[in-house]
Amino acid sequence: MSKEVTSRAADYSQWYNDLVIKGGLADYSAVRGCMVIKPYGFTLWEHMRDALDKMFKDTGHVNAYFPLFIPKSFLSKEAAHVEGFAKECAVVTHYRLKNDPDGKGVVVDPEAKLEEELIVRPTSETIIWSTYKDWIQSYRDLPLLINQWANVVRWEMRTRLFLRTAEFLWQEGHTAHATREEAVEEARKMLEVYATFAEEFMALPVIKGVKTASERFAGAEDTYCIESLMQDGKALQAGTSHFLGQNFAKAFDVKFLNKDNQQEYVWATSWGVSTRLVGALIMAHGDDEGLVLPPRIAPLQAVIIPIYKGPEQKDLIDAKAKEILEDLKSKGIRAKYDDNDNNRPGWKFAEYEMKGVPVRLVLGARDLENHKIEVARRDTREKETVNLDGISQYVDGLLIKIQFEMLQRARKFMEESITKVDTWGDFVKVLDEKGGFVSAHWDGTAETEEAIKEKTKATIRCIPLDNPQEDGVCIFSGKPSKERVLFARAY
Amino acid sequence: MSKEVTSRAADYSQWYNDLVIKGGLADYSAVRGCMVIKPYGFTLWEHMRDALDKMFKDTGHVNAYFPLFIPKSFLSKEAAHVEGFAKECAVVTHYRLKNDPDGKGVVVDPEAKLEEELIVRPTSETIIWSTYKDWIQSYRDLPLLINQWANVVRWEMRTRLFLRTAEFLWQEGHTAHATREEAVEEARKMLEVYATFAEEFMALPVIKGVKTASERFAGAEDTYCIESLMQDGKALQAGTSHFLGQNFAKAFDVKFLNKDNQQEYVWATSWGVSTRLVGALIMAHGDDEGLVLPPRIAPLQAVIIPIYKGPEQKDLIDAKAKEILEDLKSKGIRAKYDDNDNNRPGWKFAEYEMKGVPVRLVLGARDLENHKIEVARRDTREKETVNLDGISQYVDGLLIKIQFEMLQRARKFMEESITKVDTWGDFVKVLDEKGGFVSAHWDGTAETEEAIKEKTKATIRCIPLDNPQEDGVCIFSGKPSKERVLFARAY
Ligand SMILES: [Zn+2]
Ligand SMILES: [Zn+2]
Numbered sequence: 007m008s009k010e011v012t013s014r015a016a017d018y019s020q021w022y023n024d025l026v027i028k029g030g031l032a033d034y035s036a037v038r039g040c041m042v043i044k045p046y047g048f049t050l051w052e053h054m055r056d057a058l059d060k061m062f063k064d065t066g067h068v069n070a071y072f073p074l075f076i077p078k079s080f081l082s083k084e085a086a087h088v089e090g091f092a093k094e095c096a097v098v099t100h101y102r103l104k105n106d107p108d109g110k111g112v113v114v115d116p117e118a119k120l121e122e123e124l125i126v127r128p129t130s131e132t133i134i135w136s137t138y139k140d141w142i143q144s145y146r147d148l149p150l151l152i153n154q155w156a157n158v159v160r161w162e163m164r165t166r167l168f169l170r171t172a173e174f175l176w177q178e179g180h181t182a183h184a185t186r187e188e189a190v191e192e193a194r195k196m197l198e199v200y201a202t203f204a205e206e207f208m209a210l211p212v213i214k215g216v217k218t219a220s221e222r223f224a225g226a227e228d229t230y231c232i233e234s235l236m237q238d239g240k241a242l243q244a245g246t247s248h249f250l251g252q253n254f255a256k257a258f259d260v261k262f263l264n265k266d267n268q269q270e271y272v273w274a275t276s277w278g279v280s281t282r283l284v285g286a287l288i289m290a291h292g293d294d295e296g297l298v299l300p301p302r303i304a305p306l307q308a309v310i311i312p313i314y315k316g317p318e319q320k321d322l323i324d325a326k327a328k329e330i331l332e333d334l335k336s337k338g339i340r341a342k343y344d345d346n347d348n349n350r351p352g353w354k355f356a357e358y359e360m361k362g363v364p365v366r367l368v369l370g371a372r373d374l375e376n377h378k379i380e381v382a383r384r385d386t387r388e389k390e391t392v393n394l395d396g397i398s399q400y401v402d403g404l405l406i407k408i409q410f411e412m413l414q415r416a417r418k419f420m421e422e423s424i425t426k427v428d429t430w431g432d433f434v435k436v437l438d439e440k441g442g443f444v445s446a447h448w449d450g451t452a453e454t455e456e457a458i459k460e461k462t463k464a465t466i467r468c469i470p471l472d473n474p475q476e477d478g479v480c481i482f483s484g485k486p487s488k489e490r491v492l493f494a495r496a497y
Numbered sequence: 498m499s500k501e502v503t504s505r506a507a508d509y510s511q512w513y514n515d516l517v518i519k520g521g522l523a524d525y526s527a528v529r530g531c532m533v534i535k536p537y538g539f540t541l542w543e544h545m546r547d548a549l550d551k552m553f554k555d556t557g558h559v560n561a562y563f564p565l566f567i568p569k570s571f572l573s574k575e576a577a578h579v580e581g582f583a584k585e586c587a588v589v590t591h592y593r594l595k596n597d598p599d600g601k602g603v604v605v606d607p608e609a610k611l612e613e614e615l616i617v618r619p620t621s622e623t624i625i626w627s628t629y630k631d632w633i634q635s636y637r638d639l640p641l642l643i644n645q646w647a648n649v650v651r652w653e654m655r656t657r658l659f660l661r662t663a664e665f666l667w668q669e670g671h672t673a674h675a676t677r678e679e680a681v682e683e684a685r686k687m688l689e690v691y692a693t694f695a696e697e698f699m700a701l702p703v704i705k706g707v708k709t710a711s712e713r714f715a716g717a718e719d720t721y722c723i724e725s726l727m728q729d730g731k732a733l734q735a736g737t738s739h740f741l742g743q744n745f746a747k748a749f750d751v752k753f754l755n756k757d758n759q760q761e762y763v764w765a766t767s768w769g770v771s772t773r774l775v776g777a778l779i780m781a782h783g784d785d786e787g788l789v790l791p792p793r794i795a796p797l798q799a800v801i802i803p804i805y806k807g808p809e810q811k812d813l814i815d816a817k818a819k820e821i822l823e824d825l826k827s828k829g830i831r832a833k834y835d836d837n838d839n840n841r842p843g844w845k846f847a848e849y850e851m852k853g854v855p856v857r858l859v860l861g862a863r864d865l866e867n868h869k870i871e872v873a874r875r876d877t878r879e880k881e882t883v884n885l886d887g888i889s890q891y892v893d894g895l896l897i898k899i900q901f902e903m904l905q906r907a908r909k910f911m912e913e914s915i916t917k918v919d920t921w922g923d924f925v926k927v928l929d930e931k932g933g934f935v936s937a938h939w940d941g942t943a944e945t946e947e948a949i950k951e952k953t954k955a956t957i958r959c960i961p962l963d964n965p966q967e968d969g970v971c972i973f974s975g976k977p978s979k980e981r982v983l984f985a986r987a988y
Contacts, residue, residue: 036571036627037615040564045643048561070539073531074617074648074664075587078594080527082602096566097591097605098617101652102584103569111573114588114614123605124528126565126589126617136527146839152536157565157648161592173565348637 011360013294018238025288026167029297029360032284039165039172043281046361049305051175051281055155057207057303058177058279061199067151067179072133074157075124080132084257087131090224094161096126096172126159131225131276134180135254142182142272144263149192150182168285169242169497176280182272184264186251189273190228193249196277197230200245208283209300209412210234210290211420212244213443213492215468220452223276227251233467233492235420236289239441241467241494244286247277285497290416291385297362298385300412301405306363308334308341308401311354313370320345323369326394330367330379333398339405359384364408365401385412426490433481433493437464443494447487449480458482464493502851504785509729516779517658520788520851523775530656530663534772537852540796542666542772546646548698548794549668549770552690558642558670563624565648566615571623575748578622581715585652587617587663617650622716622767625671626745633673633763635754640683641673649771659776660733660988667771673763675755677742680764681719684740687768688721691736699774700791700903701725701781702911703735704934704983706959711943714767718742724958724983726911727780730932732958732985735777738768776988781907782876788853789876791903792896797854799825799832799892802845804861811836814860817885821858821870824889830896850875855899856892876903917981924972924984928955934985938978940971949973955984 011028012020026032031047043051059069075098081088102118105111127133134152141147155177165171179196183189197214204210212232222229226248234244252271255261261269291298301307310330312323327343334341344354351368358366368380379397382389385408392400423442427433436444448454448466459465469491478487502519503511517523522538534542550560566589572579593609596602618624625643632638646668656662670687674680688705695701703723713720717739725735743762746752752760782789792798801818805811818834825832835845842859849857859871870888873880876899883891914933918924927935939945939957950956960982969978 033628033631035564036568036624037564037566040566042564042628043562045559045561049559051562052560068536068540069543070536071534071542071666073526073528073533074650075528075531077527078603078605081594088603093595094593096589096615097594098587099590099605100588101586103572103586103588103616104584112569112579114569114590124587125594133527137524137533140524159565175562 011294011296014237021292021294022285022289023167025292025297029288029362031288031297032167034167037172039162041167041171041173043175046305047284050287050299050303051284053303053305054203054207054283055177058199058203059155061203062153062177062179065195065199067153067181070152070154071156072130072137072154074127076127076130076133078123078125080136081125083132084225084253086253087225087257091128091160094163095128096159096161098124098126127156128158128160129276129278130154130156130158130178131180131250131254132258135258135260135274138180138182138272139258139260142260142262145184145265148182148184148262148272149188151179151192152181153177153179166285168281168288170282174281176278178276178278181275182255182260183275184262184270184273186273189251189275190249193228193230193247193275193277196275197232197245197247200247200277200279201232203279204232204234204244204283205413207300207302208287208290209409209416210244210286211413211417213420213468213470215470215473215492217246217468218452218455218466218491220455221466223248225250225253227253230471231468233443233494234286234290235423235442235494236286236497237292237419238289239423239495241443241496242282242286242289243467243496244283245277245279248275250274250276291412292362295356295387296360298412299362299364301364301409304362304364305340306342306361307339307405308365308367309354309358309363310341310343310367310369311351311358312343312345313351313368315371319371322374323371326374327369330369330394330397334401337398337402339398339401365404367397367401383408424492427481428478430481434462437462437493437495441495443467443492445490445492446481447478447489448491449483449485449487451483454480454482458493462495464495467492467494467496502785502787505728512783512785513776513780514658516783516788520779520853522779522788523658525658528663530653532658532662532664534666537796538775541778541790541794542775544794544796545694545698545774546668549690549694550646552694553644553668553670556642556686556690558644558672561643561645562647563621563628563645565618567618567621567624569614569616571627572616574623575716575744577744578716578748582619582651585654586619587650587652589615589617618647619649619651620767620769621645621647621649621669622671622741622745623749626749626751626765629671629673629763630749630751633751633753636675636756639673639675639753639763640679642670642683643672644668644670657776659772659779661773665772667769669767669769672766673746673751674766675753675761675764677764680742680766681740684719684721684738684766684768687766688723688736688738691738691768691770692723695723695725695735695774696904698791698793699778699781700900700907701735701777702904702908704911704959704961706961706964706983708737708959709943709946709957709982711946712957714739716741716744718744721962722959724934724985725777725781726914726933726985727777727988728783728910729780730914730986732934732987733773733777733780734958734987735774736768736770739766741765741767782903783853786847786878787851789903790853790855792855792900795853795855796831797833797852798830798896799856799858800845800849800854801832801834801858801860802842802849803834803836804842804859806862810862813865814862817865818860821860821885821888825892828889828893830889830892856895858888858892874899915983918972919969921972925953928953928984928986932986934958934983936981936983937972938969938980939982940974940976940978942974945971945973949984953986955986958983958985958987
């Protein structure tokens with residue numbers, strides 16, 4: 007069969023690619039590093055986007071849209087920011103092509119050179135704060151709580167579908183506040199929104215924390231993050247929320263008249279999640295049969311497949327299946343009846359397993375006689391035979407159950423994958439043999455952090471929020487430490 | 498008052514800009530030709546987008562996402578297409594910046610030159626059809642009914658907010674079919690969707706037609722369009738739907754095995770509307786007081802403004818206003834209670850008129866005593882005093898009435914602005930003195946079309962669908978003609 011998936015044990019990375027491509031989520035494109043998000047993958051993203059968008063609006067945010075292009079000089083205005091972002095980016099230098107005088111095709115018109123190059127946005131702090139300068143005069147204009155859904159480009163040399171692509175889709179919130187406290191509160195609030203979204207919609211448990219100085223966003227004073235764990239024991243940063251202090255306000259001279267009638271720089275946050283989350287979803291839940299999608303965001307939640315011999319049986323099954331389909335739809339369940347004659351039932355079973363459809367209903371002639379239907383869960387692959395009466399209600403409940411149990415299993419896996427170690431030997435051993443998060447004492451210096459990264463490829467994923475204070479010694483330097491931090495190898 | 502609007506009579510073009518900027522829809526940006534869509538404008542666009550997206554899905558389409566960048570060589574593959582699009586576009590030539598060795602800031606790294614330049618998509622036929630080649634093998638893979646919501650860039654030298662900007666937002670449908678008939682039917686079906694959307698949501702009546710050969714989309718066999726009329730008598734193309742024949746299939750070698758087991762080129766359509774529609778909306782309905790927005794897509798449908806003296810009156814009015822607000826919201830009405838103390842009622846009246854909020858409710862102390870409230874319509878500026886009982890139901894009905902009457906008025910204006918003429922003298926006179934659409938005989942040649950355009954700046958907007966056949970002579974050349982076409986000066 008053509009849709010065979012490489013097993014996780016055989017080649018985890020190939021398994022991931024198989025799921026993306028054979029599951030119909032995305033494809034490579036003719037443009038290096040850019041992908042095509044196929045309809046099935048885009049519908050998944052739409053459900054994630056719509057859920058997030060509602061959460062943003064429920065917390066008082068509005069959407070807007072800022073230019074795709076950023077004047078080159080803007081990137082240099084915030085010193086740390088330019089170091090982090092200006093390097094690998096798409097640069098627009100010309101605004102016209104002309105017919106090739108030497109033959110066919112078109113060439114860049116050398117006379118249409120831009121005076122100042124434009125950068126395709128890798129993130130929008132600079133263009134947005136240059137705009138906020140015009141929008142903010144007084145404390146009455148604050149807070150500004152704005153989000154943007156957009157495409158961004160970062161020229162990655164090694165790309166992977168969804169996880170790291172030159173162009174990707176994301177949302178970026180950019181808020182402006184009158185006080186430090188309010189901005190910090192906003193950054194933390196949006197981290198909570200992300201954590202809630204990951205757990206409730208993606209069935210993806212996360213650890214909330216704050217990054218060390220070396221792992222901070224370029225231009226941030228603090229970067230909060232949610233970290234998740236993939237099945238191969240590697241961590242994946244699922245979202246970040248930055249407290250930017252007054253850095254961008256100072257870079258773009260954005261001041262406001264405060265209540266005491268004094269000019270003050272504005273306080274900022276930014277926060278974002280991207281189509282990278284789709285990659286996290288795949289790796290957190292997929293199995294060797296294909297995708298396993300959480301019901302709340304699955305493009306298709308239930309599929310009905312008929313099994314029949316001859317047109318008489320087909321007519322009877324068709325009638326009942328269509329009735330069930332309407333019942334499911336009337337309950338708001340995204341359902342489909344696949345009566346396509348070109349494919350055999352076995353092919354369909356494999357196809358919908360590959361696509362991770364949470365519930366499969368199989369209706370055969372004998373089932374119909376017995377007033378029963380076979381119900382299969384994608385996540386556990388359990389099958390049972392259920393009475394046809396109230397089947398749509400049964401499926402409705404089952405979808406909720408699956409969503410809940412997927413989160414529970416993922417949480418159990420994550421909790422079992424956090425290992426406390428107190429020596430360098432154990433640290434290396436756990437990283438190599440078990441993987442997951444390693445909770446260890448660290449002396450708080452960037453030098454130690456860097457040395458550990460060089461020796462083990464493990465980075466400090468975060469210092470968990472509300473981290474218990476505990477005296478100890480750094481596993482690497484032996485110097486005193488007051489708390490443990492979470493290390494892991496990461497995507 | 499700072500928000501004064503230039504009148505249409507004084508300077509129509511300045512009036513338009515005033516409405517966009519003072520109405521809070523959009524702003525110029527630091528990047529030449531690009532605009533910032535502000536939250537109020539973006540919410541309007543979201544409502545338009547969501548309504549269209551639902552109509553697309555209801556007609557069987559799905560969304561996907563294709564790369565922002567198009568390899569330069571792709572543009573040359575369809576001969577007509579490259580003539581139309583390759584000229585004014587943003588060209589990415591490099592993928593890295595580096596620190597300026599001579600000073601501060603960053604410069605383009607000459608070592609990071611792309612082997613083949615990338616064009617920021619001006620439209621996506623080429624990248625999409627290069628992808629469809631991999632997706633289509635047999636008639637079983639057809640039709641492909643895909644839409645994309647995206648940003649596109651066309652390097653315009655003279656730009657106007659919403660109407661013509663270097664970057665704009667749009668949707669582009671790209672469908673693939675097994676037969677010519679099915680593709681033509683799709684192109685016409687989507688034209689109907691656009692017409693229905695314009696009339697039912699934007700209260701914008703349109704004429705459905707087909708473009709002449711010279712006005713066709715670059716690469717199309719037929720371009721269907723909806724044409725609308727602005728208050729200054731100029732036409733505005735509000736949407737286009739193209740039957741592309743097999744042009745892109747041939748350019749990208751996309752064939753399928755048909756039911757007779759033979760290889761055949763795939764038939765195509767593409768269709769799009771953009772943020773330009775926001776410009777149409779403004780010019781179709783706005784008045785000298787500001788925006789006038791149709792209720793179905795207005796970001797805010799009703800606003801309640803309190804008028805009181807002293808805290809006792811305020812408490813009473815507050816309580817009632819909040820009750821009304823909740824009632825309105827429970828009916829799904831987008832409503833707001835503006836009790837901001839910083840602004841006086843008169844300022845608020847002007848502000849919400851400027852923003853085109855369809856219904857204003859004013860609650861004063863005497864109203865409250867009389868159990869009444871003042872209701873003002875934005876479109877007609879009529880005021881009436883209404884009993885507080887059932888006020889939310891009253892507003893609900895009034896919003897429907899306003900939506901309906903806005904369309905009726907616009908339709909009446911458009912119908913009165915179609916003038917039949919039979920001589921060159923009348924043609925020029927009507928264009929200069931009355932404007933609007935001029936229905937006239939044309940000999941069917943591109944030469945005449947071009948000559949008329951040069952002399953009068955009027956173009957053939959379309960040949961209406963189901964155009965009555967009628968013998969006549971061309972107003973310009975005197976040659977025989979079998980039908981009238983619609984001329985106008987246009988945006
Ligand atoms: Zn959906
Ligand atoms: Zn809305």
